[in-house]
Amino acid sequence: MSEALIRIDNLTLAYDRHPAVHHLSGHLQEGSLTAIAGPNGAGKSTLLKALMGEIRPAEGAIHHRLTRHDFGYLPQAAEINRRFPITVLDTVVLGAWRRVGAFGSIGKAERMKAGEALATVGLEGFERRAIGSLSAGQFQRVLFARLLLQDARVILLDEPFTAIDARTTRDLIDLVAQWHGAGRTVIAVLHDLDQVRQHFPQTLLIARELIGWGPTEEVLTPANLLSMRTMAERFDEDADVCRPDGHPGRRAA
Ligand SMILES: Nc1ncnc2c1ncn2[C@@H]1O[C@H](COP(=O)(O)OP(=O)(O)OP(=O)(O)O)[C@@H](O)[C@H]1O
Numbered sequence: 567m568s569e570a571l572i573r574i575d576n577l578t579l580a581y582d583r584h585p586a587v588h589h590l591s592g593h594l595q596e597g598s599l600t601a602i603a604g605p606n607g608a609g610k611s612t613l614l615k616a617l618m619g620e621i622r623p624a625e626g627a628i629h630h631r632l633t634r635h636d637f638g639y640l641p642q643a644a645e646i647n648r649r650f651p652i653t654v655l656d657t658v659v660l661g662a663w664r665r666v667g668a669f670g671s672i673g674k675a676e677r678m679k680a681g682e683a684l685a686t687v688g689l690e691g692f693e694r695r696a697i698g699s700l701s702a703g704q705f706q707r708v709l710f711a712r713l714l715l716q717d718a719r720v721i722l723l724d725e726p727f728t729a730i731d732a733r734t735t736r737d738l739i740d741l742v743a744q745w746h747g748a749g750r751t752v753i754a755v756l757h758d759l760d761q762v763r764q765h766f767p768q769t770l771l772i773a774r775e776l777i778g779w780g781p782t783e784e785v786l787t788p789a790n791l792l793s794m795r796t797m798a799e800r801f802d803e804d805a806d807v808c809r810p811d812g813h814p815g816r817r818a819a
Contacts, residue, residue, distance in 0.1 A: 571596040571720070571751055572617065576626035578807055579612050585624065585774065585807050586612040592770065592779045594753065599746040601766035601782070602755045605798035608773045610755040611642065614722045617753070624807050638718030640709050642725050648698050654708050655680055655693040661715035676715070683711035688737060703734035710741055721745055723754040727761065739765055759786060773797035 570593035579587040587609035594600060602610045615621045616628060618637045638661075658680040684690060687707040697705060706726065713721060723742070727735045743765070745752050756762050762769055762782060769785040771777040773794045778785035 570594060571598075571630060572632070573629040574626070575629065577616070577623050577628060578625040579609065579616050579621055580624040580807050581612075583624065583807050584803060585805060587616075587772070588775045589626070590772070590776050591626075592776065594751060596751055597746070597749045598751055598768050599742070599766055600753045600768040600770060601762040602753060602770045602772065603757070603759060603762055603786070604772040604777075604794060607801055608794075608798065610772060611724050613772070614639070614724055614753070614755060617720075617722060632720060636719040638713045638716045638721045640713060640721075640723045640726055643702065643706070643728065645724075646709075648700075648705065650697070652697055653693065654684065654689065654695050654697060654700070657697050657708055658683055658711045658715055661712035680711070680715055683714040684708070686714060687711045687741070703730050706730050706734065706738065710738055714741070718750070720751045720753070723752070725755050725757065728757070735761075759791075762786065774801065 572594040574590055574592050577587060577590045578585050586607075590613070602613065604610055612621060616623065618639060619634060655677065659676060661683075662676040662680070681690075681693060684692060687710050689704065689707050689711065692700070692704070692708075697708065700708065710726075726738060726742075730738070739761070742752055742754065754766070756766070763786060766782055768780065769782040770779045771785050771790055771794060775797065777793050777797070778787075778790045
């Protein structure tokens with residue numbers, strides 16, 4: 567078997583020492599297409615941010631030889647400020663900045679590529695519109711066009727199809743399949759388990775602790791889904807990170 571692209575070793579992620587992800591281990595192969603599923607507050611977004619290096623492990627480690635520029639990231643819609651006065655084309659062009667670097671110059675070629683990416687996502691003619699004037703689905707298409715321009719080796723998508731209509735979802739899932747076909751590594755946080763079963767060969771099921779990670783049909787079993795719900799009911803927002811021996815640490819006063 568080929569060497570893993572990303573290896574996660576006994577990873578604990580915490581905010582102010584309250585763990586959002588506990589003792590997670592596993593690996594991602596290059597070219598894999600993986601869904602991260604789990605209840606609200608399970609640590610899914612936190613894990614994506616840690617993969618990119620935005621959150622440092624409280625314990626354990628994430629091993630890879632990638633840089634921040636190798637990651638394309640689509641945040642949850644709620645994290646994006648759409649009031650920023652910027653056009654659709656310039657938003658897509660931002661995808662190229664990561665590639666050319668902060669001191670590189672964005673030329674005509676990049677702007678043309680941005681126009682092509684917009685056409686690919688079905689938004690030809692939208693170039694000069696302000697992003698604030700778009701529908702949620704149109705804006706999500708713009709963000710996918712930006713990812714196309716970014717041309718990243720690893721693509722991280724946080725709830726990419728939430729509040730998006732069926733047609734847009736289908737088009738964007740097709741893009742994900744194309745990335746996968748082209749050998750990109752794609753990881754998407756998803757809540758719709760039917761979508762996961764249909765389109766994602768690998769699943770990481772998490773409820774702060776790992777429940778299952780592997781082929782989707784082996785992970786999304788009734789037993790695992792029951793464990794997930796039981797663990798979610800017991801989420802303890804005041805838990806402290808474990809001691810190095812793996813036993814629960816002191817609880818916050
Ligand atoms: N910036 C932060 N500061 C403090 N706690 C945070 C922060 N971000 C997330 N958390 C907490 O970490 C835990 C995991 O949150 P996270 O957003 O990773 O979960 P999630 O699985 O992505 O949830 P959802 O499905 O609701 O988006 C939650 O208890 C959350 O309140």
